Amino acid sequence: xxxxxxxxxxxxxxxxxxxxxxxxxxxxxxxxxxxxxxxxxxxxxxxxxxxxxxxxxxxxxxxxxxxxxxxxxxxxxxxxxxxxxxxxxxxxxxxxxxxxxxxxxxxxxxxxxxxxxxxxxxxxxxxxxxxxxxxxxxxxxxxxxxxxxxxxxxxxxxxxxxxxxxxxxxxxxxxxxxxxxxxxxxxxxxxxxxxxxxxxxxxxxxxxxxxxxxxxxxxxxxxxxxxxxxxxxxxxxxxxxxxxxxxxxxxxxxxxxxxxxxxxxxxxxxxxxxxxxxxxxxxxxxxxxxxxxxxxxxxxxxxxxxxxxxxxxxxxxxxxxxxxxxxxxxxxxxxxxxxxxxxxxxxxxxxxxxxxxxxxxxxxxxxxxxxxxxxxxxxxxxxxxxxxxxxxxxxxxxxxxxxxxxxx
Amino acid sequence: xxxxxxxxxxxxxxxxxxxxxxxxxxxxxxxxxxxxxxxxxxxxxxxxxxxxxxxxxxxxxxxxxxxxxxxxxxxxxxxxxxxxxxxxxxxxxxxxxxxxxxxxxxxxxxxxxxxxxxxxxxxxxxxxxxxxxxxxxxxxxxxxxxxxxxxxxxxxxxxxxxxxxxxxxxxxxxxxxxxxxxxxxxxxxxxxxxxxxxxxxxxxxxxxxxxxxxxxxxxxxxxxxxxxxxxxxxxxxxxxxxxxxxxxxxxxxxxxxxxxxxxxxxxxxxxxxxxxxxxxxxxxxxxxxxxxxxxxxxxxxxxxxxxxxxxxxxxxxxxxxxxxxxxxxxxxxxxxxxxxxxxxxxxxxxxxxxxxxxxxxxxxxxxxxxxxxxxxxxxxxxxxxxxxxxxxxxxxxxxxxxxxxxxx
Numbered sequence: 001x002x003x004x005x006x007x008x009x010x011x012x013x014x015x016x017x018x019x020x021x022x023x024x025x026x027x028x029x030x031x032x033x034x035x036x037x038x039x040x041x042x043x044x045x046x047x048x049x050x051x052x053x054x055x056x057x058x059x060x061x062x063x064x065x066x067x068x069x070x071x072x073x074x075x076x077x078x079x080x081x082x083x084x085x086x087x088x089x090x091x092x093x094x095x096x097x098x099x100x101x102x103x104x105x106x107x108x109x110x111x112x113x114x115x116x117x118x119x120x121x122x123x124x125x126x127x128x129x130x131x132x133x134x135x136x137x138x139x140x141x142x143x144x145x146x147x148x149x150x151x152x153x154x155x156x157x158x159x160x161x162x163x164x165x166x167x168x169x170x171x172x173x174x175x176x177x178x179x180x181x182x183x184x185x186x187x188x189x190x191x192x193x194x195x196x197x198x199x200x201x202x203x204x205x206x207x208x209x210x211x212x213x214x215x216x217x218x219x220x221x222x223x224x225x226x227x228x229x230x231x232x233x234x235x236x237x238x239x240x241x242x243x244x245x246x247x248x249x250x251x252x253x254x255x256x257x258x259x260x261x262x263x264x265x266x267x268x269x270x271x272x273x274x275x276x277x278x279x280x281x282x283x284x285x286x287x288x289x290x291x292x293x294x295x296x297x298x299x300x301x302x303x304x305x306x307x308x309x310x311x312x313x314x315x316x317x318x319x320x321x322x323x324x325x326x327x328x329x330x331x332x333x334x335x336x337x338x339x340x341x342x343x344x345x346x347x348x349x350x351x352x353x354x355x356x357x358x359x360x361x362x363x364x365x366x367x368x369x370x371x372x373x374x375x376x377x378x379x380x381x382x383x384x385x386x387x388x389x390x391x392x393x394x395x396x397x398x399x400x401x402x403x404x405x406x407x408x
Numbered sequence: 409x410x411x412x413x414x415x416x417x418x419x420x421x422x423x424x425x426x427x428x429x430x431x432x433x434x435x436x437x438x439x440x441x442x443x444x445x446x447x448x449x450x451x452x453x454x455x456x457x458x459x460x461x462x463x464x465x466x467x468x469x470x471x472x473x474x475x476x477x478x479x480x481x482x483x484x485x486x487x488x489x490x491x492x493x494x495x496x497x498x499x500x501x502x503x504x505x506x507x508x509x510x511x512x513x514x515x516x517x518x519x520x521x522x523x524x525x526x527x528x529x530x531x532x533x534x535x536x537x538x539x540x541x542x543x544x545x546x547x548x549x550x551x552x553x554x555x556x557x558x559x560x561x562x563x564x565x566x567x568x569x570x571x572x573x574x575x576x577x578x579x580x581x582x583x584x585x586x587x588x589x590x591x592x593x594x595x596x597x598x599x600x601x602x603x604x605x606x607x608x609x610x611x612x613x614x615x616x617x618x619x620x621x622x623x624x625x626x627x628x629x630x631x632x633x634x635x636x637x638x639x640x641x642x643x644x645x646x647x648x649x650x651x652x653x654x655x656x657x658x659x660x661x662x663x664x665x666x667x668x669x670x671x672x673x674x675x676x677x678x679x680x681x682x683x684x685x686x687x688x689x690x691x692x693x694x695x696x697x698x699x700x701x702x703x704x705x706x707x708x709x710x711x712x713x714x715x716x717x718x719x720x721x722x723x724x725x726x727x728x729x730x731x732x733x734x735x736x737x738x739x740x741x742x743x744x745x746x747x748x749x750x751x752x753x754x755x756x757x758x759x760x761x762x763x764x765x766x767x768x769x770x771x772x773x774x775x776x777x778x779x780x781x782x783x784x785x786x787x788x789x790x791x792x793x794x795x796x797x798x799x800x801x802x803x804x805x806x807x808x809x810x811x812x813x814x815x816x
Contacts, residue, residue: 015446017436018618018629020428024451028425038423039458041451043432050447192481192521192543210454211482212421213562221426284700285693285708292692292796293763299716300693303707308745337716355701358540360515381516383541383564388700 003063003174005036009043010051010070010079011153023068023158030162035176035226036064046070051082059087059144064174066166069153071136073115079150080121080139087143089123097128097137104135129165133157140169147173177226182237182253184220187261187397188378189247191218197243207236216260216290216393217249249400261396262290268403269296276399277337279309279329279344282354282363282380282391287345290392298339306346322346326366327373334368342368345395355384363391365398374402411471411582413444417451418459418478418487419561431476431566438570443584443634444472454478459490467495467552472582474574477561479544481523487558488529488547495551497531505536505545512543537573541565548577555581585634590645590661592628595669595805596786597655602628605651611644624668624698624801625657657808669804670698676811677704684807685745687717687737687752690762690771690788690799695753698800706747714754730754734774735781742776750776753803763792771799773806782810 007027013019024041031038039062044050051070058065070079084091098120105112119136122128129138129151138151138161149169151161170176186194191211198220203209208223220240224233234254241248250258258264269276278300280287288300303309310317310325313332318325326344334342347354348362360381367374376398380390415435421427432449439446447470452458459478466473478487492499506528513520527544530536537546537559546559546569557577559569578584594602599619606628611617616631628648632641642662649656658666666672677684686708688695696708711717718725718733721740726733734752742750755762756770768789775782784806788798 009449013618014433015436015449016440017433017438017446018620020430020433021449022428025422025425025428028423030425032424038425039453039455040462041417041423041429041449043449045447047447192523193518195482195523196521208420210420210484211480212426280693283697284705285688285696285710286700288693288710289691289697289796292694293792295712297692297712299709299711301707301709302693302696304703304705308707358515360517379517384701386564388697 002035002037002177004039004061005031005064005066006039006058006062007031007041008054008058008065008067009041009153010046010067011043012045012076014043014069015045023153023155026155026159027066027068027162030167031066032181033178034167034170035178036170036174046076046078048078048082048085051078052086055082055086055143055148059146059148062146064170065146065148066162067148067150068158071119071138071150071152073113073119073135077118080123083126083141083148083150084123087123087141089125091121092124094120094122094128094137097122100130100137101135129161131157131161133160138165140166179226180224180228180233180253182222182224182233182251184222184237184241184244184248185217185250185252185258185260186220186244186247187217187249187393187400189218189244194218194220194244198240201236201239201243203236203240215389216262220244246401246404249397249404261393261400262294265291265396265400265403266294266296268400268407269294272403272406274340276341276343277333277339278342278395279303279333280392280395281306281345282347282361283345283388283395286388287343287392287395290396298337301333322348322364323366323375323377326364327368330366330368330373340370341399343395343399344368345391347391354387358382361387363394365395367398367402369402374398410443410445410585412447412469413439413472413474414447414466414470415439415449416462416466416473416475417449417561418454418475419451420453420484422451422477423453431561431563434563434567435474435476435570438575439474440631441586441589442575442578443586444578444582454484454486456486456490456493459486460494463490463494463551463556467554467556470554472578473554473556474570475556475558476566479527479546479558479560481521481527481543485526488531491534491549491556491558492531495531495549497533499529500532502528502530502536502545504538505530508538508540508545509543537569539565539569541568546573548574587634588632588636588641588661590630590632590641590659592630592645592649592652592656593625593658593660593666593668594628594652594655595625595657595801595808597626597652599626602626602652606648609644609647609651615644623797624670628652654809654812657805657812669801669808670702673804673808673811674702674704676808676815677702680811680814682748684749684751685741685747686750686803687711687741688800688803689714689753690755690769691753691796691803694796695751695800695803698804706745709741730756730772731774731783731785734772735776738774738776738781748778749807750774751803751807752776753799755799762795769795771802773803775806775810777810782806784809 007024028038126139126141134157136152140149149166210221212219280302291297315328330342330344344366346364365376415432436446534547534549542565544560548557557574618629620627688710699705723736734754738750738752752774754772773784
């Protein structure tokens with residue numbers, strides 16, 4: 001059994017929503033990778049009774065707790081006082097902490113405000129965590145079953161202190177057995193579709209299965225326990241990937257990192273030294289925007305009017321055959337841009353349909369390569385920004401499928 | 409005394425740190441504005457006992473709780489089951505919820521997987537919260553002293569459901585004394601610049617000052633307590649806005665909602681019945697993508713090669729005078745697209761410079777209108793995606809400044 005760990009964030013700016021608590025996610029990733037089971041995140045404001053209650057709760061419940069925030073010099077920084085009250089300790093002046101705080105101000109040629117003296121008061125018996133990146137030292141102590149580490153909430157100080165001070169302490173104190181996370185990344189099928197397709201695969205109880213619907217893909221996540229046999233791991237992953245078929249564009253964590261859809265396309269385009277030119281409609285620039293930094297994308301064009309698009313390339317527009325129209329545009333565009341590939345996406349329905357909430361639209365994608373035309377047709381629905389994003393992804397996915405098929 | 413409210417997020421992806429819990433911050437802001445005191449955020453994973461324990465804790469402690477996540481169709485979506493177990497309720501099949509789920513799939517012309525049936529099982533006595541934006545309905549119920557609302561964790565569904573269903577229910581159920589939040593929205597200056605510029609303005613202790621650096625703007629937030637005199641509020645806001653000058657593109661919460669930069673531009677373009685055509689370089693489609701749904705944007709063009717861009721419009725390219733080159737392109741493009749305005753953005757430095765982390769690039773923006781040329785030059789730095797985003801915003805901001813200047 002992994003030791004359990006909780007994340008506790010203190011700060012009025014977090015509970016009131018002025019600051020998104022990115023520290024909690026970052027610390028959790030670190031802890032999971034080390035072999036902890038993260039059981040809970042809690043954030044409370046600057047309220048002494050609330051803090052005392054929460055510290056007592058956690059000390060009875062978790063093996064370890066990383067706490068951020070509340071170590072500053074102002075009156076609403078209550079962590080040390082709350083720890084002392086919660087666990088019946090006195091606060092003691094720490095000479096070394098004080099010297100460090102003073103040095104921080106000396107180095108910046110600024111006088112130390114009297115209020116910063118407070119930051120040198122630590123609960124009796126706590127171990128100081130030296131902070132070379134800011135004024136507030138952290139501290140750690142054991143109470144009940146739980147080992148607590150208190151560090152500042154400023155993200156860059158927090159990360160330094162965790163990596164250089166807290167992580168080594170955790171590794172020394174706990175017997176950890178890190179698991180292996182494998183992520184199967186798909187595009188074009190939803191979470192419930194995936195669940196149905198893989199229902200037939202026997203997944204051992206020891207393996208944790210999870211899903212995550214992100215902006216640019218849906219991820220099927222398998223967390224394998226420490227020491228799980230490599231060959232069984234590979235075989236289970238490949239069984240699941242097989243059920244999902246060509247919707248799988250990459251697998252992270254097994255032998256390599258595939259990255260996101262654009263990263264996968266990038267590797268294939270660069271290896272094969274191909275270039276691409278694009279005409280976008282429903283995605284309105286978002287397809288190209290997603291490919292920022294990719295040298296193989298020569299250009300994109302968005303034109304609100306299909307008639308004007310046809311005129312631009314001197315091809316006839318047939319609204320009853322958008323696939324044929326897209327093919328004509330692809331031919332003209334590939335030639336004028338001197339690109340290896342041309343990707344054209346048109347959609348059925350006027351602007352009104354596209355903008356209507358939840359109103360589905362039908363996408364017609366054409367990819368023209370050295371091997372001729374490749375097509376796909378999809379229906380997307382939902383709010384306009386979702387349709388826009390799906391349109392960009394599905395057009396890119398036509399390219400990805402072609403490139404990966406060539407690989408085999 | 410304000411009623412207390414807690415935020416509870418369910419999901420393995422949150423406690424393991426794969427997803428940053430942005431919902432908690434967003435919901436907290438909404439709740440604080442309504443007049444709640446947000447006391448705690450908690451996130452737990454997909455663990456039935458953990459969920460049950462937490463629900464019981466909260467029901468004894470808070471007046472209200474907004475819970476997100478765990479309403480999906482898969483086996484790790486445990487919220488409804490946990491609620492039933494925690495509060496001694498049975499799960500009942502909800503015909504109307506089921507019909508809505510089925511309709512969601514019918515609209516997308518996809519068969520409904522059997523697993524989605526589970527999403528129609530709601531705790532007995534709960535009130536269904538209809539969800540027109542996704543498959544999972546939410547629900548609400550009162551237990552102990554606490555009124556709970558359970559809504560999906562997918563951010564866009566969550567926001568819609570909160571604003572259109574949960575917020576009205578809260579307003580009807582609780583006696584609230586909401587503060588007034590006024591947001592001054594700026595583009596092109598940073599948080600520390602803003603702080604320096606407004607340092608001279610006397611802000612009363614009762615008014616809470618905060619900052620938020622978003623993707624598309626920097627927001628200066630003033631939270632006024634319930635009953636704060638209108639005239640004093642207006643005078644303080646206008647004092648601060650004056651210090652920030654033309655960087656202010658909108659003020660929300662005083663007399664009206666200005667919305668984001670694109671919304672501000674949209675109102676002005678629609679009122680004046682103008683159309684726009686764009687050439688993008690550093691933003692690579694993102695400028696147009698941000699304007700999705702705006703009928704006045706006729707088209708955009710991104711071309712990786714400046715020479716090819718020049719050829720396309722039959723204008724000479726002068727790398728030592730990018731502003732002049734942009735002006736030439738603007739003239740040719742405005743004519744060929746038959747648009748009222750043409751907006752062209754070029755940048756100094758080859759692709760390598762642009763992609764280098766933190767390497768600054770210089771942007772040259774030209775807007776051609778009925779009143780001739782309007783230019784701006786800016787330097788942006790940082791990771792490539794930040795430079796891309798800033799490039800899109802700063803070009804759009806040139807248009808905004810022109811339109812607002814015409815208003816005066």
